[in-house]
Amino acid sequence: MQAKIRSTTVLGIRHNGEIAVGADGQATMDKHVAKNNVRKIRKLQDGKVVTGFAGSTADAFMLLDRFDEKLTSYGGNLKRAAIELAKDWRKDQYLRKLEAMMVVADKDELLILSGTGDVLEPDSDVAAIGSGAMYAQAAALALKKHAPHLSARQMVEEGLHIAADICIYTNHNLMIESPS
Numbered sequence: 001m002q003a004k005i006r007s008t009t010v011l012g013i014r015h016n017g018e019i020a021v022g023a024d025g026q027a028t029m030d031k032h033v034a035k036n037n038v039r040k041i042r043k044l045q046d047g048k049v050v051t052g053f054a055g056s057t058a059d060a061f062m063l064l065d066r067f068d069e070k071l072t073s074y075g076g077n078l079k080r081a082a083i084e085l086a087k088d089w090r091k092d093q094y095l096r097k098l099e100a101m102m103v104v105a106d107k108d109e110l111l112i113l114s115g116t117g118d119v120l121e122p123d124s125d126v127a128a129i130g131s132g133a134m135y136a137q138a139a140a141l142a143l144k145k146h147a148p149h150l151s152a153r154q155m156v157e158e159g160l161h162i163a164a165d166i167c168i169y170t171n172h173n174l175m176i177e178s179p180s
Contacts, residue, residue, distance in 0.1 A: 010022070010052035013127075021105050022175060026170060040060075049105070063098060063102060067082070067085050143155045
């Protein structure tokens with residue numbers, strides 16, 4: 001039996017006109033930390049688009065490359081590129097087998113691309129994926145409601161730290177980016 005690789009919490013927040021996307025750095029293989037500084041956040045389109053991924057790293061990079069191609073094909077239009085990637089994801093037999101999810105954002109939009117080829121606009125402007133997603137999402141929703149003076153970046157940072165305190169597959173090595 002092959003060891004299951006578990007990893008990641010990715011959190012994106014839109015708040016007071018700004019967007020931030022962050023992730024922890026842990027990759028876990030079976031019951032052991034395989035790496036604690038994985039870079040799961042990438043900038044595309046000269047920094048205008050930020051992506052965060054969860055799931056199989058090789059699969060995530062395949063999706064990231066395809067998403068970047070779609071962004072280029074559709075002039076950087078985030079939603080259109082996401083929808084076109086989702087169409088391919090559902091039609092292509094190889095893509096359907098990929099085990100990855102992504103949070104993608106530009107200065108205006110925040111989306112989740114699911115492992116089933118769905119494009120989701122998250123409720124309450126909070127997008128979370130990965131093993132610690134529900135912890136990070138709950139923390140982010142509480143911060144948006146009870147600490148609205150915080151920036152999107154501060155909320156992402158605190159939400160990920162709270163998830164890392166609870167989820168054994170999430171650590172405190174954070175990377176947070178905002179689209180330019």
